[in-house]
Amino acid sequence: MWDTDIPEILHTYILFMPKPYNPSLVEPKWQKRWEEAKLYEVDLSKAKKPFYNMVMFPYPSGDKLHVGHWYNFAPADSYGRFMRMKGHQVFEPMGFDAFGLPAENYAIKTGVPPAQSIAKNVETMIEQLKRIGCMYDWSRMVNTSQPEYYRWTQWLFLKMYEHGLAYKKLASVNFCPSCQTVLANEQAQDGRCERCGTEVVQKQLNQWFWNTRKYAQRLLDGLEGLDWPEKTKIMQRNWIGKKEGIDITYSIKNTNDSIVCFTTRPDTNFGATFIVIAPEHPFAQKIAEGAVASPHHREVKSYLEMARKKTELERQAEGMKKTGANTGYVAVNNLNGQEMPIWVSDFVLAGFGTGAVVGVPGHDLRDFQFAKAFTLPIRRVVVGPDGDTSNIEREEQVQEEAGIMIHSEFLDGLSILDAKEKIKDYLEKKGWGKRVVSYRLRDWLVSRQRYWGAPIPIVYDPEGKPHPIPEKHLPWLLPTDVEFKPTGESPLKHSKEFIKRTEKLFGKGWTPEFDTMDTFVCSSFYYLRYLRDLSPGTFDSSHRSQVTGLIDPHIEKTWMPVSMYIGGPEHACMHLIYARFVMMALHDLGYVKHQEPFQKLVHQGLITNQGAKMSKSKGNVVSPDSFVERDGSDVFRMYLMFMGPFTDGGDWSDTGIKGISRFVQRMAKFMGEKVNTNTKSEQNKALLQGLNRSIKSVTESLETLHFNTAISALMQMLNLLEEQGSVDSDSAKTVVKLLAPLAPHLAEELWEQLGGEGFVVDQHWPAYDPALIASDTVTYAVQVNGKLRGTVDMPADAVKEEVVEAARKQENVAKYLVGEVKKEIFVAGKLVGFVV
């Protein structure tokens, strides 16, 4: 930035050179005053126009706040300030999603207990957050790793269990053989361990699940009434993956067994030539175990073994290549007596539908590939709408939209859509099939074989039967006498205190559940705990007193759902589904009135650096600190907002921050030197018009979260003010109000200088007068044959004839008006067009 031969002392001087407006003095001053006045603490019980303004709470990492935090939090706060000035009681909470892997990994590396490192991180993070200057009500902070919080995480588990929404079953987990630890799905991306890169294997363990599938339809239906990005709704719809189809039962020849196949395309069933079952399918297991004799026993057995051992990585490497084994059995298609060999293949997923599919290679790409791999017959039963009878060897024969049935007896000639309904009716009438709805959404696996999480409030009697821990024993404290070095087992197993505690309370031979809960459980209800009852005596230091409920029903009724929720789109199919599910369950259990937690949702864009996502491992994380130190919080936050549309994000570059810094200095200078004692009536027309236009423009921009255009409108206003040379005090105050949501510190300072009463953030948002926006004269564009040939200034009230007349007289226009004018176009206030 500077020539290298400038001495160091001069650098420092330039950096701290006195400026008309010095944020390093002004910003702390106002932050202190806001805090002293408890300006942002909201009495929840007294709100008439509540506005619950929330951002996704951060993880308290040991690193400093990064640009991404600022880009999320600062604009969200600007919106909250705007809503406050519009007359709402804005509640803006902040908290910490404090359980989770990074702290545990840090503990494994250094031996520092997570509780310790997290407490320290939270403390420093609060200090950093305060420097942004947001309207956070710190009196209502939450920290999910504290007993008074996770008490409710455990309470939630108990309620789920009590109402049959939590159950335990055998399931496979990701396991890293090198680290000797279970991995969360996020840690096992692309089939490799996040920490050491070893290939992840699957391990069978007894796991707790929450029954999200039960809510699949309601999760789908509820989306309709939400003010959410359409993109996010689509992602959730796809994730839930509702499919209407039919379960068809096929009897297996020479056995008493049958196989049920789920299909959405029963119309093509006359083209079925084989059946494929998943390796985990009971019939496949039977063969492997020898419970059912098969000439292919050995092949099936070794195939199942191979499929089980296959790592996710190998699976992906395989791509669409089909493998499988013939069971030697055949199923019979009731429709036409066709015998269909039953195969086992891992392209069929055990977790979807019935874990068995009917192979129609003529009209399904995967079935086609399978048939090709094992030379099974391919039969066409649909032709394209244009009567296309394509080559049987061609792959692309998947007609999903339209097509005509052939070789299908009573379906022949029907469109696939009509045939689909007719065959379903037929199969149901015959008792061979049953219409079903299938969902892609799985039940939520909430067990984690990790230390740093909320312990699952379950104990086992000596027979191993689970029992819920009575509520009076909550919080069920996370033990501290644990070893952090991975041993391949849940760390809680090594706590003597934990086991002793359990036996003391429940009896000899009783054992606690050693798993903890997924951190997404903690974050699935935190919006309710922000609203918790803070009155004294509700929670004593022993954590054992009778605690008021999860949430006061009256507060929940007035404050929920969250009015505006801002956070990254990466949670579309995780946190944002879990939270909706939990809210619905709590509603059904009678604890809350609303069913949806977040009425309006907005995703901020992603800030990248040199095109890549900022990450510690890539070493491209940009720290806001030096910018904030030099230019102040207001400048930095406005710069982020000015970069482009809030929902777009963008690639980081500091080249333009100077422009915002100049704007702030100029604004402060102008307001400090050029405000006169005139009254409003003495203002000139141009100023009045500019002011009203600015109000309109800034208001509309903020309403739609277009912070970039709000700032540009303010810049235009300042340009106008400087052109005018001076301004009356009332108008100056209006400009400062417009500035307040975007540059809160600067606005308070200027408001004080101008002699404003109270805090600027408590002022009413200015209104504009539409009559003052219109100008006396309008510039008309004049086009000939659609091409611009000139402009003409006319009085605003000029009628068509006058404007056209004036336009014709324009020298440059007249030049082009040769020959007959066929048509005259007049758009009031905008344009005149001639067609010759």
Add this chain to the structure above:
RNA sequence: GCCGGGGUGGCGGAAUUGGUAGACGCGCACGACUCAAAAUCGUGUACCCACAAGGUGUGAGGGUUCGAUUCCCUCCCUCGGCACCA
């Protein structure tokens, strides 16, 4: 492969019930101030063209229209999500 977003000056971006494309800012150029620089202020800045006039121009090609960044069709590129979901 499927679903969704997006392609506008040197750069970030503005403007869409179709009506003067490029607001605002950065950068750049020139000028003022200064011994000089920084900072600040002023002027200019889509491209072609010596100016004017004119022409070209919102990813590419086509269409509708007096007029298209905006509407329709075909294609290309790019970003995000899901991915053997029957």
